[in-house]
Structures are given as C-alpha cells and as structure tokens.
Amino acid sequence: MSYICVRDLEKRFVIREKRKKGALLREKKTVRALQEVSFDVDQGELLGYIGPNGAGKSTTVKILSGILTPDGGEVTVGGRVPWQERKEHVRQIGVVFGQRTQLWWDVPIRDSYDLLKDIYRISPEDYRTRLAELTEALQLGDLMRTPLRQLSLGQRMRAELCGSLLHRPELLFLDEPTIGLDAVSKLGLREFLQWENKQQGTTILLTTHDMEDIVALCPRVMVLGHGQKLFDGSLAALLGRYDTIRTVTVSYEEAEAAPELPSGIPVSREGKNLTITYSPDEYATAEMIARLQAAGTVRELTVQPQNIDRLVAAMYREMDL
Amino acid sequence: MRAYLSAFRMRRKMELQYRGAVLGGVICQVFFGLILVAIYRAMYTGKPQEIPLSHITSYVWLQQAFFRMLLASDPELTDKIRTGSIAYDLCRPLDLYGFYYVRIMAQKMTGSLLRAVPMLVFAFLLPEGWGLMLPASAAGFAWSVAGLFLGLLCVCALENITMGFTMRTLDARGMQALLNLLMMILAGNILPLTLFPDSWQRVITLLPYAQLLDAPIRLYTGDTPPSSAPGILLIQGIWVLLLTGVGILFWRANQKRLEIQGG
Amino acid sequence: MDTIRLYLHSMRMLIRSQLQYPISFFLQTLAQLVMEGGEMLAVILLVDRFEHLNQWGAGDLYFFFGLMSVTFYLTECFGRGITGNFPYLVRTGQLDTFLVRPRGVLTQVMCSAVDPRRITCIAVGGAALIIGSGMAAIEWTAAKVLLMAEAILCGSILILGLFMIEAIFCIYSVKSIELVNALTYGGRSACEYPIDTYPRPLRVLFTVFAPFALTLHVPGAWILGKPLFGWPEWAVWVSPVSGIVFFWVIWGCFQKAMRHYRSTGS
Numbered sequence: 001m002s003y004i005c006v007r008d009l010e011k012r013f014v015i016r017e018k019r020k021k022g023a024l025l026r027e028k029k030t031v032r033a034l035q036e037v038s039f040d041v042d043q044g045e046l047l048g049y050i051g052p053n054g055a056g057k058s059t060t061v062k063i064l065s066g067i068l069t070p071d072g073g074e075v076t077v078g079g080r081v082p083w084q085e086r087k088e089h090v091r092q093i094g095v096v097f098g099q100r101t102q103l104w105w106d107v108p109i110r111d112s113y114d115l116l117k118d119i120y121r122i123s124p125e126d127y128r129t130r131l132a133e134l135t136e137a138l139q140l141g142d143l144m145r146t147p148l149r150q151l152s153l154g155q156r157m158r159a160e161l162c163g164s165l166l167h168r169p170e171l172l173f174l175d176e177p178t179i180g181l182d183a184v185s186k187l188g189l190r191e192f193l194q195w196e197n198k199q200q201g202t203t204i205l206l207t208t209h210d211m212e213d214i215v216a217l218c219p220r221v222m223v224l225g226h227g228q229k230l231f232d233g234s235l236a237a238l239l240g241r242y243d244t245i246r247t248v249t250v251s252y253e254e255a256e257a258a259p260e261l262p263s264g265i266p267v268s269r270e271g272k273n274l275t276i277t278y279s280p281d282e283y284a285t286a287e288m289i290a291r292l293q294a295a296g297t298v299r300e301l302t303v304q305p306q307n308i309d310r311l312v313a314a315m316y317r318e319m320d321l
Numbered sequence: 322m323r324a325y326l327s328a329f330r331m332r333r334k335m336e337l338q339y340r341g342a343v344l345g346g347v348i349c350q351v352f353f354g355l356i357l358v359a360i361y362r363a364m365y366t367g368k369p370q371e372i373p374l375s376h377i378t379s380y381v382w383l384q385q386a387f388f389r390m391l392l393a394s395d396p397e398l399t400d401k402i403r404t405g406s407i408a409y410d411l412c413r414p415l416d417l418y419g420f421y422y423v424r425i426m427a428q429k430m431t432g433s434l435l436r437a438v439p440m441l442v443f444a445f446l447l448p449e450g451w452g453l454m455l456p457a458s459a460a461g462f463a464w465s466v467a468g469l470f471l472g473l474l475c476v477c478a479l480e481n482i483t484m485g486f487t488m489r490t491l492d493a494r495g496m497q498a499l500l501n502l503l504m505m506i507l508a509g510n511i512l513p514l515t516l517f518p519d520s521w522q523r524v525i526t527l528l529p530y531a532q533l534l535d536a537p538i539r540l541y542t543g544d545t546p547p548s549s550a551p552g553i554l555l556i557q558g559i560w561v562l563l564l565t566g567v568g569i570l571f572w573r574a575n576q577k578r579l580e581i582q583g584g
Numbered sequence: 585m586d587t588i589r590l591y592l593h594s595m596r597m598l599i600r601s602q603l604q605y606p607i608s609f610f611l612q613t614l615a616q617l618v619m620e621g622g623e624m625l626a627v628i629l630l631v632d633r634f635e636h637l638n639q640w641g642a643g644d645l646y647f648f649f650g651l652m653s654v655t656f657y658l659t660e661c662f663g664r665g666i667t668g669n670f671p672y673l674v675r676t677g678q679l680d681t682f683l684v685r686p687r688g689v690l691t692q693v694m695c696s697a698v699d700p701r702r703i704t705c706i707a708v709g710g711a712a713l714i715i716g717s718g719m720a721a722i723e724w725t726a727a728k729v730l731l732m733a734e735a736i737l738c739g740s741i742l743i744l745g746l747f748m749i750e751a752i753f754c755i756y757s758v759k760s761i762e763l764v765n766a767l768t769y770g771g772r773s774a775c776e777y778p779i780d781t782y783p784r785p786l787r788v789l790f791t792v793f794a795p796f797a798l799t800l801h802v803p804g805a806w807i808l809g810k811p812l813f814g815w816p817e818w819a820v821w822v823s824p825v826s827g828i829v830f831f832w833v834i835w836g837c838f839q840k841a842m843r844h845y846r847s848t849g850s
Contacts, residue, residue: 013846062680062847065683065684066683066684067680067683067684067845067847068845068846068847069842069843069845086683087686087687087688088686090683090684090685090686091686093684095684097680097681100677100678100680100681101681102681104597104598104601105601106601106602106604107597107600107601111597111600114593115590115593115594115597118589118590118593119590119685119686119687119692120685120686121586121686342762345761345762345763346762348762348763348766349762349763349765349766349770352766352770353766353770353773355786356770356773356774356782356786359774359781359782359783359786360630360637360777360781363637363638363777363781363782364630364633364634364637365634366638367634367635367636367637367638368633368634368635368636370633370634495607495608495609495610495611495612495614495615496611498611498612498615499611499614499615499618502615502618502619502622503618505622506618506622506625511622511623511626512625512626512629512630516629516630516633517629518629518632518633
C-alpha cells in the first residue's frame with residue numbers, strides 16, 4: 001500500500017447565507033468542497049497540488065493533516081487514519097501554512113524552537129544536531145536571537161520551515177510557501193526544499209498558485225477544481241495538452257523586411273521588430289523560422305512557448321473552473 | 322454644520338446595522354439587572370432604608386438600560402488613531418474635535434436608545450418591587466430627559482478627552498481601562514450612588530461622572546425634587562462647558578504635534 | 585509531569601513576551617486593581633449601610649466575596665488560554681496550529697496564554713478572605729483549609745467549563761458572547777453573595793446548571809460554621825465535585841462539536 005492513500009474523499013460545508021428581507025431564518029446551502037477524490041503518494045515524492053481559489057486544495061491538506069474530519073471516503077497516511085489517531089499521526093508530519101505562523105510573535109525564534117522541542121518531546125541530542133543542520137541549511141544563524149515580529153517575510157518563512165521540520169517529519173505539507181516572497185528568497189526556498197526531499201527523504205506535498213514553484217520542484221502535479229480531481233501526472237503531460245501557441249520575435253537589420261507568411265497568422269510590427277504567433281500543431285516551427293530568415297538579415301530571434309500562467313488560465317477555462 | 326450632521330447620520334446608520342447583536346446585549350444586561358435587584362431586595366428585607374426600594378430598583382434598571390452610553394468606545398476611531406490614518410481626517414476642512422464628537426455622540430445615542438427601549442419596557446412589566454417605577458411627577462420626568470441629554474454631552478466630552486490620550490501615546494489601552502473603571506464606579510453603575518454613605522454623596526454628586534446618569538435618574542425617581550432641578554442642570558451645564566473646553570484645548574495641542582511630526 | 589513542564593515552560597515564555605511592553609502592562613495591572621477594588625468597595629458600602637444579608641454578617645459576606653474573587657481570577661490568570669483565547673482560536677482557525685501537534689488540544693490551549701495582570705485582583709480577593717475570616721472568627725482546622733482548597737480548585741474548573749461553552753458555539757459560528765458572558769461574569773457577580781440571596785429561578789440556575797453554589801457556597805458556608813441546606817458533613821466534600829462533572833460534560837460536547845470544526849479564516 002502506498003504511503004498516502006486517499007479513496008473517494010468527500011467533504012461538505014454548510015454555508016449560511018445572509019438573511020433575505022422578510023425571511024425569518026437564514027437559508028442554508030450545502031457546498032461539496034471535495035467530491036470522490038482519490039490518489040496515492042509514495043514515500044519520498046514531491047507533489048504539487050494546484051487549482052484555482054476555492055478548489056478544495058486546503059481542505060484536502062487539512063484532512064490529511066488531521067485538522068478536519070471528512071464526510072466520506074477513506075484516508076490513510078503511513079497506515080494511520082489522520083483524524084482518528086491524531087496525536088500519533090501528527091508526530092510524523094510537519095505543516096507550514098503560508099499565512100499563519102506557528103511560532104511565538106514576541107520572543108526570539110530560538111525560544112520558540114525550545115518550546116517546540118518540549119511539545120514534540122525531542123531528545124536533547126537529536127534536537128541539537130537537527131537544529132544545527134537546519135540552521136545551516138536555512139541560514140538562520142544570525143536570526144536565532146531575533147523576535148519573530150522583527151523578521152522579514154522571507155526570513156519568517158525560513159524560520160517557520162525550521163520549526164516545522166525540527167522533529168524530522170516523514171511528510172511535510174506546504175500551503176503556498178512562496179507567497180509574497182522576493183526572487184532571492186523564492187530561489188533559496190526551492191533549493192532548500194529539494195535538499196530536504198533528497199537528504200531526508202521527506203515526502204512533500206505543496207499547494208501553490210506560483211507555477212514557477214511547480215516547474216522547479218514537482219515532477220508530479222495534481223489539479224483540483226470544484227472539489228474534483230481533474231488531472232494527475234507529470235507537468236509536461238499537463239502542459240502538452242494546452243501548449244497551443246508559440247510566439248516568435250525577430251529583429252531585422254532592415255526596417256522594411258516583410259516575410260511571406262501563411263494567411264491568418266497575426267503579425268505585429270514595431271519599427272524593425274516583428275512578432276508573430278501561431279499554433280505548433282498547424283505549422284512547424286522550423287518552417288516559420290525559415291520564412292522569417294528569407295525576408296532579411298536577422299539580428300536576433302526568440303521563440304517562446306506560451307507563458308505558463310496563461311497556460312494554466314487556459315486550462316482552468318477549458319475545465320470550466 | 323451640514324458636514325457634522327452627515328457624519329452623525331452615517332455613524333447612526335452604522336450602529337443600526339448591528340441590530341442582531343443588540344438582542345444578546347439586552348438579554349445579558351437584563352440578567353445583570355435582575356441579579357442586582359435581587360441583591361438589594363434581600364438587603365432591604367433585613368434593614369429597610371429611608372430611600373424606598375422601588376427607587377433603588379428603578380435606579381438599577383435605568384443604569385442598565387443606558388449602560389451603552391457609558392461604555393461604548395468606537396474601535397474604529399481608536400484604530401484610526403493607532404494606525405495613523407487619522408491623517409486623512411486632518412486634511413478635511415473640518416474641526417477634528419467636532420467631527421469626532423458628533424461621531425461618538427451618534428454612536429452613544431443610537432446604541433443606548435436601541436437597547437434602552439426594550440429593556441425599559443421589560444422593566445415596566447416586572448412585578449411591583451422588582452421593576453421600574455413610573456416617574457415621580459410629570460415635571461420630574463421632563464427635567465430628567467433634559468438632564469439625560471446634558472449627561473450625554475458630558476460623556477461625549479469625557480470620551481473625547483480619553484481619545485486625546487490615545488492620540489498622545491498611540492496605545493492607551495491601559496489608560497482607557499483605568500478611566501472607564503473609574504467611570505463605572507463613580508457614575509453609579511456598580512453601586513447606586515444613592516446607597517453610598519451620605520457624606521460621600523455630597524462630594525460624589527458634584528463630580529463629572531455623576532452628571533451622566535445619576536443626576537437624571539434622581540430627577541426621574543424624585544430623589545431630587547423638581548424644585549431643585551434647575552440647580553442640578555446648571556451643574557451639568559457647567560461640566561459640559563468645562564469638559565468640552567478642556568477637550569478642545571487638549572486636541573489643539575495634539576493636532577499641532579501631529580502636524581509637526583508630519584502625520 | 586511532562587505536561588506540567590510544558591505548561592511551565594510556556595508560562596515563562598509568555599510572561600517574558602508580555603513584559604516587552606512594560607508601561608501598558610503596568611497600567612493594565614493597575615486598572616485590574618481599580619476594578620476589583622471597586623467591586624470590593626461596593627460590598628463594603630453595602631455592608632456599611634445594611635449590616636447583614638439574611639443570616640450572613642459582614643465577615644461572612646467578605647469571606648464569600650473573597651472566595652469567589654480568588655477563584656475567578658486565579659482561573660482568569662492561569663487559564664487565560666481558555667477564558668480568553670479559546671473562542672478566538674476557533675473563530676479564526678488558529679486552532680489548526682494546535683491540531684497539527686502531538687499534544688492534547690486542551691493542554692495547548694491552556695499553554696497559549698497567561699494573564700499576570702490579574703494578580704492584583706487575586707490580591708484584593710485574598711485580602712477579603714483574610715478580613716472576612718478574621719471578622720467571622722473562623723477557627724481554622726486542617727480540614728477547613730483542605731476543603732477551601734478543594735472549593736477553589738473545583739470552582740476554577742467549573743469556570744473553565746463555562747468559558748468553554750463559547751468556544752463550542754464558535755465552532756457552529758453562532759454569535760453568543762453576551763449570553764455566555766451572562767453565565768460567566770454574571771455568575772461571578774451574582775455568586776459573590778451567598779446563594780440564598782436569590783429567588784428560586786436564579787438559585788436553580790446557579791445550583792444545577794452553573795453550580796457555583798455547590799462548588800463555592802456549600803463549602804464556604806460550612807467553613808463559616810453555618811452549613812447551607814442543612815446538609816451533612818460528607819455532602820460538603822462531595823458537592824464541589826459538581827464543578828469537575830460540569831467541565832467533563834462540556835469537554836465531551838466540545839469533542840463532539842470538533843467533528844464540525846471548519847478551520848475558517850485561512
């Protein structure tokens with residue numbers, strides 16, 4: 001049996017709507033946050049979990065981490081049912097919620113870690129080695145004596161990660177870990193997650209809106225929409241389905257270069273620069289480049305696949321999300 | 322003038338939106354009222370006092386009904402000051418003190434009337450010796466309404482002075498708590514001022530806090546006869562002028578500081 | 585043992601972080617003193633005017649006031665996590681953080697806050713207890729001390745249970761703060777005076793449903809040598825346990841309700 005095993009997971013929320021004029025009671029509406037979701041994850045995998053807001057990503061993570069009780073279906077993580085054996089289960093997992101801190105606001109982060117050591121009952125030797133290891137990998141050395149409230153967003157995320165990994169969890173949940181981070185922090189964070197995944201064999205499940213995270217980290221990606229699983233496979237396979245537009249930009253030496261192109265291909269010109277877009281299913285890229293080169297002296301030429309965020313947007317649209 | 326009126330109206334509308342929360346507050350306040358009345362009733366069976374029990378129970382209910390007038394700080398205003406977005410208001414062509422004064426008044430007036438009406442109806446319906454008595458005389462009632470209005474002006478001026486402290490130190494929660502508690506005791510909310518030792522009463526009734534509710538309640542129950550009402554209203558009026566004056570000066574000084582700091 | 589160590593560790597850390605804002609802390613502690621001093625003053629003035637309440641003299645009344653005050657504020661001080669934080673944690677979904685840790689939810693909520701400002705209230709209550717005990721000429725015996733400790737402990741547990749009701753309502757996102765306040769703060773205000781002050785409906789409420797009378801007044805009256813309800817001595821020792829029973833029932837309800845926890849606010 002796989003490490004995480006989810007079968008026909010169901011979760012419903014009852015939403016009370018605003019009281020209508022004249023009505024005595026508020027109307028209730030049931031929303032199916034998750035419908036018959038099934039998947040498996042093996043130990044050591046790094047899995048990305050995407051979908052538009054309200055798709056049910058957080059709900060899945062909260063069920064897997066034992067916070068919520070589902071309304072139907074079966075879930076086991078390492079052979080345990082999260083919400084039934086909560087304490088044993090959570091000893092093996094680490095959770096980072098992007099918007100919520102688990103450290104104490106007004107005290108130096110080192111003090112928070114000391115308390116976490118007591119909460120997780122980590123032995124002093126193990127605590128020392130693990131903390132040293134994480135301090136180095138996350139470059140927290142200079143920040144240990146600083147209260148959390150004085151850290152920048154990027155520093156805070158590193159501090160959070162350290163806190164949730166102190167007890168060497170088998171499984172790490174990350175809920176939008178790169179939200180609001182600057183470029184340097186994002187790159188560093190991704191590097192660290194790869195290190196943790198390889199070195200410790202930690203299984204990582206990551207929800208995000210940042211497709212760069214997925215491209216950089218996740219060999220496998222799962223798409224959720226309207227509470228249903230829509231896709232489960234490699235990122236390349238997912239994008240292949242929707243990758244239908246190429247954009248080529250050329251700069252000519254001459255201002256008057258006018259390539260002969262098949263009719264129906266949109267062309268936009270800006271001085272000596274020309275931009276065309278076409279579908280790779282209809283025309284071979286090699287043919288297009290040949291036609292462009294025939295028209296003049298090419299100084300520079302770039303071929304771009306579609307922007308990944310647009311791809312995802314197109315995908316969501318097609319899936320009617 | 323029109324700007325202040327519309328500020329008043331806007332805040333009143335906001336207060337009216339929280340009608341749902343009123344019911345819970347009223348039930349809680351009624352419960353506290355019943356407990357207090359029960360205590361005084363038990364005390365009276367042991368040793369009746371010169372002042373009739375019905376006056377004491379009426380005092381309790383009127384205090385409970387207008388509780389919201391005493392304790393209702395506007396979190397939006399304090400937040401505004403704390404976060405510095407008060408700077409926007411500084412740019413308006415209005416007197417800041419007056420602008421805040423009408424907002425506080427709208428909140429206190431709407432909030433307390435919304436609660437007082439159902440509570441007083443309830444208290445009227447209670448059996449003899451538990452509830453609210455009819456006013457001692459028509460004249461006394463008229464005087465007490467006037468007194469209540471002056472009390473409202475007084476409490477708004479007091480609140481604006483507290484607000485001034487918040488402006489000065491940004492986080493004045495400790496200070497606010499202290500002033501509020503002093504008010505609860507000296508306004509007669511914890512124990513009717515009429516049950517304080519007689520010698521204390523002579524001093525306490527002259528303090529500003531006694532002008533808020535104690536003075537109008539005494540006019541209502543007839544503990545203060547209508548003949549001495551003008552004198553009472555004069556004391557109230559003097560305090561209104563004094564507190565408003567102090568508040569305005571305090572705010573002016575604060576405003577200068579804010580402008581120098583650049584918001 | 586391990587849990588107690590965790591609690592103490594948390595307390596140390598929380599107090600340290602509160603002392604980062606010393607002036608605000610000092611003023612708020614002072615405000616607490618004024619508040620409880622005001623309540624005490626009301627009792628003193630009432631005693632001054634009325635001399636006694638039913639069979640209770642001045643010393644008895646101070647003693648009951650002190651007993652309630654010490655119990656209530658000890659609870660608010662050390663159980664602040666439950667009396668102050670719990671509903672907030674549920675409403676904002678912050679309880680999530682506790683649910684993903686291998687410790688009991690109740691332990692972690694208790695560890696999440698402490699309110700040392702209440703120390704002044706406890707001091708006022710303690711003073712009332714001592715004055716009352718002196719005026720009522722209580723002859724202290726080991727049994728009486730033990731019974732008083734039991735009363736304070738069970739009373740605290742009862743108060744924790746009462747505050748937990750609001751956390752339960754929060755799970756179902758029902759706004760109830762005022763109604764629960766009527767029971768908690770209303771219960772405190774009412775039961776500063778012995779239960780026989782009140783008419784029957786209030787007596788029933790504070791004996792059966794929120795049993796302050798059983799946890800505090802029955803043992804208190806026995807210590808004063810004026811047993812309530814004419815109950816035998818063994819009943820005096822059993823009756824405070826009602827506070828623990830009350831807590832246990834509410835805790836059971838909370839655990840049932842947690843199945844509907846929605847973890848909103850993320």
